Amino acid sequence: MRLDNKVTLITGAGSGIGRATALLFASEGAQVMVSDVDEDAALVTADMVRKSGGTVGISIGDVTEEGTAARIVQQTITQFSQLHVLVNSAGITARNLPSDSKPFDVWRRVMDVNLNGTYLMCWSAVPEMERAGGGSILNLGSIMSHVGYPPQFKSGFNPYPVSKGAILQLTRNLANDLASRNIRVNCLAPGFTETSLTESLTKDRETLAFLQSRHPMGRLGKPEEIAHAALYLVSDDASFVTGTSLAVDGGYLAQ
Template structure:
């Protein structure tokens, strides 16, 4: 399937590994010039180098997406360096401690809301400005299956991911008439470095037993949906939230 990204400039945050890296690679394969952004400079450079080694066009930048001024500077640099901005995937995210709401640490609450929700607002704020100047574009915000269901002892993550869905819908309504489409994707239990940090063999088996498909998803399966939503093949899809969860939320 040709998604028609030739001549398009795309930025992906949290692109140094996992889902962000898979989306970056898929965008490049489909012809986009990809800006790989991550707080980890070495990881961003590694993914960009992989893309270039496969004949793709890529740049890499280190950015802390919780710093609004840094995000504004990054988007300005992308427009100046690449000639515009047409596609964006706001994917940066972190997990948190496992505590019940009454015991949840304040510092972890603020960190998760900053990275998983506030950063999406900062990115969209400046991406939308660049896209308006260029005549339109498409944005995908990475939520989670926890944007529609809840997980006990994960109140901050659940709240942030629900927030991403609401933010996506509000912005989509605001900018639909200006040629900017904005959607959210909700991955379920995906095999990524982030998910592996909080897992042992026993917990992995318990989680897999809860999956109707009997397995975790892959970053490439999420990338396929995200890139479709960015493409003109999804030209009448905006303000939507799309799950990639193997029917986990259908229980």
Template sequence: MRLENKVAIITGGSSGIGRATAISFAREGARVAVADLNVNGGYETVKMITESGGEAYFQETDVTKALDMKELVRQTIEKYGAIHILFNNAGVGQSEVKSVDLDEGEWDRIININLKGAFLGIKYVVPEMIKSGGGSIINTASLLGLKGQKYVAAYSASKGGLILLTKNAALEYGKYGIRVNAIAPGVIDTDIIQGWKDDERKWPIISKANALRRIGSPEEVAAAVLFLASDDSSFITGTTLSVDGGGSTF
């Protein structure tokens, strides 16, 4: 198994990419700390893992709060003794409006969850990874953090910032055997795209706006995260892996 004897923290693990990755990690031998504000979804993810013979626990966590992130790390160490993998996956989308019409509160919320949350994860997990002799951190960026798009200024800014945070952390902690990478999903079948799905005019266009002419599944993204978490990617750090069906070619 590719993650045997490893301990992983996954934020945003109650659904979508986070849930698919938690299940994948557990299947590959990892013990998984599932973190989210969605309590019911978090316990459901843990149930899916344990009923398949894996090991996991859930902790209600607000990734924008330092105390919550510190407690997540403390509890994980208490339960499993180490942290080898961090998947900073918690994130939210935004209402589609012009930049000048974007509410300041919404800007703050998106930046705090999508960018500050990953910063806090790195801040509190890295010291534990150093004690363990290294590890792998994966951040969920986005295709829109690479190329941008109209009417989603805060979301694109948060994901673009996350890509640079990834590079900075890779440079800072590589000497400790810690690799830091990001994934940049395109349109993936998760709750975050429900508004697009409900738009009868836009959806036929958006759903095929890549080289493969289809949307991706959470499991396809989880496979990329597993690669970056495992020793299969042992000489890869500071990079952003597009998982977008060729969306960046459009």
């Protein structure tokens, strides 16, 4: 198994890509710490992992709070003694926020969860990975780490692509610094994927057809397809891979 005895902490594990990743990692022998701000959702994922025969712990909290991010890492250490892998999958889009939110409040919250939350989790995890002799961090970027939203979205002031672009730069910067400490840092760049994050878009048939047409493969991704790429990047199969972004996007970025 590819993650035998690896302690893996996954934020945003209550849903979508984080949940699929938790299930796949557990099936590959990892001890999985499921973390999410949504307790009910985290409990469901943990139950699914347990029922599939995996080893699991839970830590609830909002990754944008400095003390909470540190606590999530410490609870992982308390439960499993070490930390080898961190997957930062907690993330939101402007669509997650109330439609009457002020534009700058939307900007601040999306940057806070996507970028600052990723930073805080990395900050607390790195010393523990060093203590374990090395590790691997995987940040959820996006195709929007590389390109802006299509003009049809009419959303030039949307913070999401900006937050994801910054995550790629955080990934590169950390990778350069941490390589000598045996910690690899990479980024995944999924195309539009069928999760609750995109539900409000995909339930509209016209928008769904538009999004499908933007991907050369003519469809959206599935969370399990993203999880398989995550497994590759955090496992020893990718032992010489750091500071990079892997597109899992049905060809979106190839155009």
